[in-house]
Amino acid sequence: MSSRFPMSSSNVGKAKKNKALASFNDKVLKIVRRIPKGKLLTYGQVAAMAGSPRAARIVGGILFRLGPDSRLPWQRVVNAQGGISTFRVGSGERQTALLKAEGLRFNRAGRINLKLYQWVPSARLLKDFEVKDELAILLNFRPDW
DNA sequence: TCAGTGACTCCCC
DNA sequence: CGGGGAGCCACTG
Numbered sequence: 001m002s003s004r005f006p007m008s009s010s011n012v013g014k015a016k017k018n019k020a021l022a023s024f025n026d027k028v029l030k031i032v033r034r035i036p037k038g039k040l041l042t043y044g045q046v047a048a049m050a051g052s053p054r055a056a057r058i059v060g061g062i063l064f065r066l067g068p069d070s071r072l073p074w075q076r077v078v079n080a081q082g083g084i085s086t087f088r089v090g091s092g093e094r095q096t097a098l099l100k101a102e103g104l105r106f107n108r109a110g111r112i113n114l115k116l117y118q119w120v121p122s123a124r125l126l127k128d129f130e131v132k133d134e135l136a137i138l139l140n141f142r143p144d145w
Numbered sequence: 146t147c148a149g150t151g152a153c154t155c156c157c158c
Numbered sequence: 159c160g161g162g163g164a165g166c167c168a169c170t171g
Contacts (some may be wrong), residue, residue, distance in 0.1 A: 041155055049166095058168045065169090085152045095155035099154090104151075109159080120162060 024050050027129070028062050035076040038102045039119035040112060042080045045139050049121070049129050060085065066088075068094055075099055082111040114140075 004029040010145050022030070025122070027050035035041050041049075043056040052058070063074045068091045079085045086092045095105070120141050121131075 047153085052167070054154085055151060055165050055168060056153040056154090057151055057166070061150080061169065062152090064152050074152085079152080087150060087152090091152075 024052055024058065025062055026097065027051060029072060031129070032072050032074060033072055033078060034064070034121070034125065035119050037073070038117065040076050040078050040082075040099075040104070040117050040134065041119050042082075042114070042116065043077055044078055044080055045118075045141075046139070048139055049126075049131055050056075051130075053135070056080075064089060068141055076102075078112060078114075082114045084110065109136060 022029050022035050028046055029130070031049050031051055041126065043059040044053070046059045047055040049054060049067075050059070063070075063072075063077060066072060066074055068074075075095040084092050084095050099112070100106070104117055118140060120131075126136050126141060131139075
């Protein structure tokens, strides 16, 4: 059976025989990989799903180290205001273009309407990541369960 | 091992 | 609505 979280990078080498605890890093990658085209998640939401509600900055750091050519849909993670946080590291234009190509629209302030494009993970996925109902509601995740 | 670091957030003004 | 400032905390070297 093993873990629900397929290994990836950093945790591979130190995975224990049965426990197979996924690191925060691996959970983040696993979550980001699941965000559908045309949908978004904020750094904070990803952090919360991965088990640390206040580790939004860490999520940014993890995605940063993936590099702009990563296969993961890193562009689908934005800040809590629906804005792009990657301009400072030189990927802002790239991220903006990728998102527009997926059909997302930006307002005058350069922000995306999260109410409209935020991804709502399925109840099944939230269960896999052990996201408590209370937290799910707090994150605006409202699967029709 | 441990102090820095920062693709974040929230709060205040 | 925008900018400044102070927490936050997993990861890195």
